[in-house]
Amino acid sequence: MAAPKIRPDIPIDRKYLLTFYEASSYFNVGVNRLRELAKDPACDFAVKTGDRKTMIIREKMQDYILSHRVI
Numbered sequence: 001m002a003a004p005k006i007r008p009d010i011p012i013d014r015k016y017l018l019t020f021y022e023a024s025s026y027f028n029v030g031v032n033r034l035r036e037l038a039k040d041p042a043c044d045f046a047v048k049t050g051d052r053k054t055m056i057i058r059e060k061m062q063d064y065i066l067s068h069r070v071i
Helices: 020-027 031-039 058-067
Strands: 046-048 054-057
Touching: 020 031, 020 054, 020 058, 031 054, 054 058
Parallel strands: none
Antiparallel strands: 046 054
16 A cells, blocks of 8 residues: 655645635634534535535635625
8 A cells, every 4th residue: 555645735725625624714704603504405615525524615615705794
C-alpha cells in the first residue's frame, strides 16, 4: 500500500468544500447556525461526504447569503 500523498494547505477562499468550522470562520456565522441550516431538506449548500461528515459548498453558501437578508 502506497503512502498517502501530502497535499499543501489550500487557502479557504480556494477550497470547494468547507468544514463547519472553516465555513463559520469564513462567513462569520456560528457553527450551530450552520448545522441548523444544513439540516433543512431544502438546503442546497450542504453535502454529506460519508455517514456522518457534512461539508459546506463555499460558492453555494455565498449565493445563499447574498439572497437572504437574515441568516
